Amino acid sequence: MERQLNKVYIAGCGGMLGLDVYNVFSSKNIEVKATDIDVNERWLTKGDVRNFDQISKDITNFNPDVLINLAAHTDLEYCEINTHEADAVNFEGAKNLDIIARKLDIPYIYISTAGIFGGEKDYYDDYDVPNPLSVYGKTKYKGEQYVLNSGGKNYVFRAGWMMGGFGKDKKFIAKIYRQIKRGAESLYVVDDKLGTPTYTEDFANSLYLHLLKKTPYGLYNQVCKGSATRYEVAIEFTRLLGTNIKIKEVKSDYFAQEYFAPRPRSEKLLNSKLDNLGVNYMRDWKVCLKEYVDHIKVKEDNGEL
Numbered sequence: 277m278e279r280q281l282n283k284v285y286i287a288g289c290g291g292m293l294g295l296d297v298y299n300v301f302s303s304k305n306i307e308v309k310a311t312d313i314d315v316n317e318r319w320l321t322k323g324d325v326r327n328f329d330q331i332s333k334d335i336t337n338f339n340p341d342v343l344i345n346l347a348a349h350t351d352l353e354y355c356e357i358n359t360h361e362a363d364a365v366n367f368e369g370a371k372n373l374d375i376i377a378r379k380l381d382i383p384y385i386y387i388s389t390a391g392i393f394g395g396e397k398d399y400y401d402d403y404d405v406p407n408p409l410s411v412y413g414k415t416k417y418k419g420e421q422y423v424l425n426s427g428g429k430n431y432v433f434r435a436g437w438m439m440g441g442f443g444k445d446k447k448f449i450a451k452i453y454r455q456i457k458r459g460a461e462s463l464y465v466v467d468d469k470l471g472t473p474t475y476t477e478d479f480a481n482s483l484y485l486h487l488l489k490k491t492p493y494g495l496y497n498q499v500c501k502g503s504a505t506r507y508e509v510a511i512e513f514t515r516l517l518g519t520n521i522k523i524k525e526v527k528s529d530y531f532a533q534e535y536f537a538p539r540p541r542s543e544k545l546l547n548s549k550l551d552n553l554g555v556n557y558m559r560d561w562k563v564c565l566k567e568y569v570d571h572i573k574v575k576e577d578n579g580e581l
Contacts, residue, residue, distance in 0.1 A: 278488050279383075285340035286310045287325050287373060288347025290317065292441025293387070296480035297346060304484065309338045312347070325369030332376050342487055343377045344385045345370060348416070351446075352391075352537035355412040362415045370419035378428040383493070385483060388420040388434045389413070390471060390499070395540025398470070401548040402497050409538040420495070429493055431486065433479075436499035436545055437509070440476030440568055442575060449565075452510055453517075453572070462522040463514075464530060467507035470542040472499035475564035482557040491555050497545040500561035512562060516569040 284301050288294065290312030298319065302308045311323025311334065325331055325347040335343060347369050349355050355362035370386050377384035392414075393400050394407030408414040420432045439449045455463055482498055485491075504512075507525050514521055528539070550556035 277490075279341075279490050281306050281341055281484075281487060283307045283309070283338065283340045284342045284344065285335050285338050286344045286346060287323055287331065287335075288312055288345060288369075290314045290320055290444075291346065291350075292438060292444040292446065293435075293476045293479065294346050295441050295444050296476040297344065297483060300477075300480040300484050309334075309340070325372055326364045328372045328375075331372060335373075335376050336380065339380070340382060342383050342385070343373055343380075344483070345373045346387055348387065350389075350412065352410050352412045352539070353535065355415065356410065356537045359411050362411050363418070366412070366415035367418040367422065371422050374423050374426050374428055374430065377430070378426065381429070383429045383431065383487065384423070385431045385433065385487075386419060386423045388432050389416050390434055390436045390497075390543035390545050391540070392417040392420070392434075393540055393543050395542045398542050399503075399544045399546050400497070401546040402495055403548070409540060412537065424495055431491075431493055432495045433483065433486075433498040434496070434545060435479060436472035436474040436543065438474050438476060438479075439565065442571070448506060448509065449513060449568070452513055456514070456517065456519055456521060460521065462524055463510060464524050464526045465507045465510040466528050466531065467505050467525040468527050468541065469506050469539060470503060470544050471506075472503045472543075472545050473509060473561035473565065474499045475559070475561070475568065477567070478558050478564055485557055486555065489555065491553065494549075496549050497547050498550065498558060499545045499547060500558050500564055501547075502561045503544040504561065509561075509565075512565060513569065516566055517572075 289310035349362045349365045392406040392408045408417045547556045
């Protein structure tokens with residue numbers, strides 16, 4: 277029997293993943309309330325996960341069937357410098373929403389990250405013990421541990437290298453795309469970092485299906501199938517765009533001054549639990565990247581990018 281999803285509250289919905297989560301849920305005849313500290317869309321209202329009284333009142337008044345937490349500081353360098361702020365959002369915010377969800381007795385989704393691992397192994401499944409290196413990773417791991425152990429009706433879904441979200445994309449693909457649009461003749465891309473690209477549209481669709489079909493509560497890796505180095509992702513992206521820009525392989529120390537936060541050598545995830553349950557809805561990353569590039573080309577043709 278499927279779960280009734282009439283009203284869904286999404287916190288921290290102003291970013292690249294939030295765009296697709298909002299679009300997916302609002303397209304399913306569900307009443308969605310989407311909030312963020314940065315009200316950058318007409319469908320967003322103000323909401324701050326750090327402010328328990330404010331966010332509690334807002335969520336309780338809406339009385340949702342499900343609470344989804346997308347709020348996070350994901351810039352690793354920002355988190356290294358602003359440790360208190362990183363903890364306030366990535367841990368305390370997660371804790372605040374968990375308390376509210378338990379009070380309302382509703383399912384709660386917290387998004388975690390492959391960045392909680394230390395890179396000692398090539399691949400990590402849902403059962404491997406994290407060893408976060410960065411402030412970002414440490415605060416996200418604290419958040420996921422609290423959510424998993426609170427006794428609530430909780431899900432934790434770990435994402436990999438996010439791609440999607442068009443103008444809201446601030447990650448690797450967006451940085452490559454901006455350099456191309458600025459007329460760069462060559463790109464320098466690291467070949468010593470490994471991960472699993474994760475398409476925001478697939479991730480958002482999967483969240484909806486897990487809630488609808490009542491996937492058991494708990495922790496899940498949720499990334500696209502396949503894996504790659506940053507260099508391999510850049511090669512595939514530029515090939516799909518149809519550009520002949522030169523891509524030069526470099527090691528991570530080439531960007532040591534700009535990207536000074538510690539990063540694991542490998543943060544490749546395996547969706548072992550989703551596969552075992554037969555509920556892995558994520559596609560291959562190359563298929564997803566082609567779809568994303570097709571969307572980008574349409575927006576270019578329409579003068580939107």
